[in-house]
Amino acid sequence: LLAMPGLALANADLESKMANPKNWAAQAGDMFNQRYSKLNQINKDNVGKMQVAWMFSTGVLRGHEGSPLVIDGMMYVHSPFPNKVFAIDLDTQKIVWRYEPKQDPFVISQMCCDTVYRGLAYAEGKIFLQQADSTLLALDAKSGKVLWSVVNGDPKLGAVNTQAPHVFGNKVITGISGGEWGVRGFLAAYDINTGKQVWKGYSTGPDAEMLMDPEKTMTWTDGKMAPVGKDSSLKTWQGDQWKTGGGTTWGWFSYDKATNMVYYGTGNPSTWNPTQRPGDNKWSMTIFARDLDTGVAKWVYQMTPHDEWDFDGVNEMILADIDVKGKPTKALVHFDRNGFAYTLDRVTGELLVAEKYDPKVNWASHVDMKTGRPQVVAKYSTSKHTNPEHGPDVNVKGICPAALGTKDQQPAAFDPNTKLFYVPTNHVCMDYEPFEVDYVAGQPYVGATLSMFPAPDSHGGMGNFITWDASAGKIVQSKSEKFSVWSGVLNTAGGISCYGTLEGYLKCVDAKDITKELFKFKTPSGIIGNVFSYEHKGKQYLGVFSGIGGWAGIGMAASLEKDTDGLGAVGGYRELSQYTELGGSLTVFALPD
Amino acid sequence: LLAMPGLALANADLESKMANPKNWAAQAGDMFNQRYSKLNQINKDNVGKMQVAWMFSTGVLRGHEGSPLVIDGMMYVHSPFPNKVFAIDLDTQKIVWRYEPKQDPFVISQMCCDTVYRGLAYAEGKIFLQQADSTLLALDAKSGKVLWSVVNGDPKLGAVNTQAPHVFGNKVITGISGGEWGVRGFLAAYDINTGKQVWKGYSTGPDAEMLMDPEKTMTWTDGKMAPVGKDSSLKTWQGDQWKTGGGTTWGWFSYDKATNMVYYGTGNPSTWNPTQRPGDNKWSMTIFARDLDTGVAKWVYQMTPHDEWDFDGVNEMILADIDVKGKPTKALVHFDRNGFAYTLDRVTGELLVAEKYDPKVNWASHVDMKTGRPQVVAKYSTSKHTNPEHGPDVNVKGICPAALGTKDQQPAAFDPNTKLFYVPTNHVCMDYEPFEVDYVAGQPYVGATLSMFPAPDSHGGMGNFITWDASAGKIVQSKSEKFSVWSGVLNTAGGISCYGTLEGYLKCVDAKDITKELFKFKTPSGIIGNVFSYEHKGKQYLGVFSGIGGWAGIGMAASLEKDTDGLGAVGGYRELSQYTELGGSLTVFALPD
Numbered sequence A, B: 001l002l003a004m005p006g007l008a009l010a011n012a013d014l015e016s017k018m019a020n021p022k023n024w025a026a027q028a029g030d031m032f033n034q035r036y037s038k039l040n041q042i043n044k045d046n047v048g049k050m051q052v053a054w055m056f057s058t059g060v061l062r063g064h065e066g067s068p069l070v071i072d073g074m075m076y077v078h079s080p081f082p083n084k085v086f087a088i089d090l091d092t093q094k095i096v097w098r099y100e101p102k103q104d105p106f107v108i109s110q111m112c113c114d115t116v117y118r119g120l121a122y123a124e125g126k127i128f129l130q131q132a133d134s135t136l137l138a139l140d141a142k143s144g145k146v147l148w149s150v151v152n153g154d155p156k157l158g159a160v161n162t163q164a165p166h167v168f169g170n171k172v173i174t175g176i177s178g179g180e181w182g183v184r185g186f187l188a189a190y191d192i193n194t195g196k197q198v199w200k201g202y203s204t205g206p207d208a209e210m211l212m213d214p215e216k217t218m219t220w221t222d223g224k225m226a227p228v229g230k231d232s233s234l235k236t237w238q239g240d241q242w243k244t245g246g247g248t249t250w251g252w253f254s255y256d257k258a259t260n261m262v263y264y265g266t267g268n269p270s271t272w273n274p275t276q277r278p279g280d281n282k283w284s285m286t287i288f289a290r291d292l293d294t295g296v297a298k299w300v301y302q303m304t305p306h307d308e309w310d311f312d313g314v315n316e317m318i319l320a321d322i323d324v325k326g327k328p329t330k331a332l333v334h335f336d337r338n339g340f341a342y343t344l345d346r347v348t349g350e351l352l353v354a355e356k357y358d359p360k361v362n363w364a365s366h367v368d369m370k371t372g373r374p375q376v377v378a379k380y381s382t383s384k385h386t387n388p389e390h391g392p393d394v395n396v397k398g399i400c401p402a403a404l405g406t407k408d409q410q411p412a413a414f415d416p417n418t419k420l421f422y423v424p425t426n427h428v429c430m431d432y433e434p435f436e437v438d439y440v441a442g443q444p445y446v447g448a449t450l451s452m453f454p455a456p457d458s459h460g461g462m463g464n465f466i467t468w469d470a471s472a473g474k475i476v477q478s479k480s481e482k483f484s485v486w487s488g489v490l491n492t493a494g495g496i497s498c499y500g501t502l503e504g505y506l507k508c509v510d511a512k513d514i515t516k517e518l519f520k521f522k523t524p525s526g527i528i529g530n531v532f533s534y535e536h537k538g539k540q541y542l543g544v545f546s547g548i549g550g551w552a553g554i555g556m557a558a559s560l561e562k563d564t565d566g567l568g569a570v571g572g573y574r575e576l577s578q579y580t581e582l583g584g585s586l587t588v589f590a591l592p593d
């Protein structure tokens, strides 16, 4: 027993921290990405009386995503680039230690969608920090001392990081950003104690480099699971294009101990001009289930073959044990950028449900449940290969959703009481004009000009907060919002569901009737962070970062002016500047004494 | 009557706005610098229940001094450099307009003590903005449109601005910063409607340029007021030194309609190495009373002749009608950097009281009431002319207060109910080593190396919040603070006195017993702004900027590391980084519904 303490012990520590609802020990609170807190002191009857308990400014202006962690009375706060870390004593709010990386500011210019960072991970007395420049570090949680550090990618080539590292077992899992620089995506696992790389699986390329077993890695094929076969990626790319083909991995990861699989999605194929890259471009836009120990892909499912709209598939996989079509199911539920919400069997990878979670979605009529492929509407295709009349320099108008999807990085929550998913969404459409572009190492490799606007013939706003039935594949309720809801949701045992808005409001609604707004408070800046909760000295707290930015807020964050700047987001979200200003702060709420 | 609407009308509008306690129409709430609100919904019995109503981030990181203005349901918020202005509708918190000056960032390097800005002024539908680069503008309060702009100084020579413009009558009064660049101080009056300069009075130099009447400008002389006589400044400087002799004017100004005089103080003589500038260096370190219409100096009083410690005399003059030594007096009360609190007759300029407001003050034994001169303790002199054994390259140790004084820019309040002054103070001492320095136009002209530390043999902290009896010249109560209290105080008709701390707490105490802390809340960052209050739709609000910086916070604001950097403040306030981080926000408080 002494000889193999690794996995079991690692899990034991983090799992025990997570099991205690006083902590917020991982970005989603758990490994299932459920974003549900068992605390119930703040509940639907008293949340209206909630007030601000204390605040903390991070000293960084740009977009603040993710949330702090809370472990045993200490809060760990991160910031966007330059990725500062603060350990704050919850008794005194004193800063016990701070870690301020010195990163080359050149990195800023290599980040597509603001200098965001989605947060820290914790395990066994260590805080894991994934810097923008791709350096992954373990810090001593007590002192902030660097225990080890490794380099995960080369920012000069556009390989940077924004996503939170995730600890599963004795490994810290990280991905890579840079789909707009032609970076070849991968997921990598590092040993939490040494920083040694244990495995690395690419999204595209030769089977060996993808850690794919042609015989054993399964995928949905003609209504059932079948092996992917040899060179499943190589066959879907022209020549060497897979080498600069994107499929980056900058989202939220999840893990199920029972299956020992890590679940995540891969991003868009590069470039945004699809005519340049004929084929399905596998395994971009794909849900991956990898074995935690070996990294080998157990199953894959590509949602948007030959992407023509930048519908990155990285959004979080929420693991939930629910009834699907009457059958108790170990489900994986995923709200994709492409506007379809997918329910899969997370053990086998079988496709169970795929339905639109915004009725305005128009680029595909539906997902063919046998092939698993979306049925593209030719009118909204931007690729010559799909619609011979379209292609480079043809401006395709009125595509819904816009490139930032019906949902982007903002994570949804699952409430085990209502069995519903609480989904912060975008209600935005676009015009998309692809153009020919050459790959130049280290330079943006985008190849499309975009304009974004609120979904036409709707409520005029750019967002909805919805509840979703993942078995029926149906919206249960929808609450309109002026702007996209770019903040992560938290549900709690108090019967509430809370999220932030781009204007800067934290809102809590009744989980059973989300049209009932029970609490609303204007924080210092627009909210793109995720709501979290913890308990300290008998009191429940609820917190959220404010700090406008991210892709939706890129105009303000990076002082961009032209409508089509910021990959098209500047014009779409221009009105934001009438509501809020930059500035990163944590606001912590509680009930009055 | 139609022929001379100027003065009377101008006053009428601003005075009527000020008379309505629902507004906060000037930086101090009034023209007397009393910082007292007649609102009493929030009072000493319920202030403990006060909570945050809403927040606003300014999008600027460095030190946030001053406060917003509130006029008829609209709030006007300013920021440090680049001196943004936001007009916020108090019904919706929507940004109705914003003005973002484009200033050359070079200006930042010409600012001694952080890129602070102490706020806007209002009158007759105009918002007056004094930019760091010295441009003074009038903006249309409804639209933010620029109505006029004038240039007040040359940043290339170190002439910048940080102080709030003040409207008195039909004039907007502004000063100048740059004492550490050898800038020659002045006060200037501009017509609020046209921006035309009406008068400009220098602090030093020929009588005509100082707007001094050798026969009629009076000063305290041998126990009575007497004319200053011819060349009163020129005689106290060697050669042309007055041209680069400082005496800048970056504080808060006040005005009494009854005397029609503007009251303000002038800053330190340049350089900080006093041996280089023999003489009294008049009229640096001086309280000025100027006629509003003509600018002519009615009376002057120099507090620290031949300054040897950078004891700028710019702190605000508080006008109050109080009994002094049993006699009803139109008083002017001033808490000087040098550690003495002065009570003068503001009509005549007579010196009535001059006493230490921190018992640790040691550089002078007392102020001789006949001559009005401080009696310097030779041991703490840094000038060869005062102590032949001291001078350049001699490190003089243990001087109290430090250069940032027993009080700096942070304004005190006067409470008409208790007749006491509520004074935010520094409790800091220093070592001071002057050195020879040459004047180079546009370069810092400092000439001393400083170290700062908490006043020895005291409570260990660096600040006190005190109440002061300006008749007796005595501290009534003193409440110790860990750091200097760098925030402006507000007293209200609710019987409370509120101030911020450098750790970031807003505190409200019982005005009758300031040791009773009734409310305490941790805002996002350290507080160097001033507390203000307003009423909207029947509800009283209390607000304050947080955003660490200013001279005390310069280490954090400008990322300085060496103890003696930031003119000695970096070492002294190093511990601040354990409590707070940068970031400018407004926090607005109210009672729960």
Ligand SMILES: O=C(O)c1cc(C(=O)O)c2c(n1)C(=O)C(=O)c1cc(C(=O)O)[nH]c1-2
Binding pocket: A065, A112, A113, A114, A116, A161, A162, A163, A176, A177, A178, A179, A180, A248, A249, A250, A267, A268, A310, A312, A403, A404, A408, A409, A549, A550, A551, A552
């Ligand atoms: O392809 C990529 O590598 C990549 C990276 C990122 C990122 O790292 O933030 C985003 C995107 N793509 C992207 O498509 C996107 O919509 C997006 C939104 C955001 C955000 O934080 O608001 N990041 C990203």
Ligand SMILES: O=C(O)c1cc(C(=O)O)c2c(n1)C(=O)C(=O)c1cc(C(=O)O)[nH]c1-2
Binding pocket: B065, B112, B113, B114, B116, B161, B162, B163, B176, B177, B178, B179, B180, B248, B249, B250, B267, B268, B310, B312, B403, B404, B408, B409, B549, B550, B551, B552
């Ligand atoms: O001599 C000058 O012109 C000048 C200017 C300023 C300023 O403009 O802020 C300060 C000072 N001096 C100064 O001596 C000082 O203590 C000081 C503190 C502060 C601040 O805002 O915290 N400014 C200034």
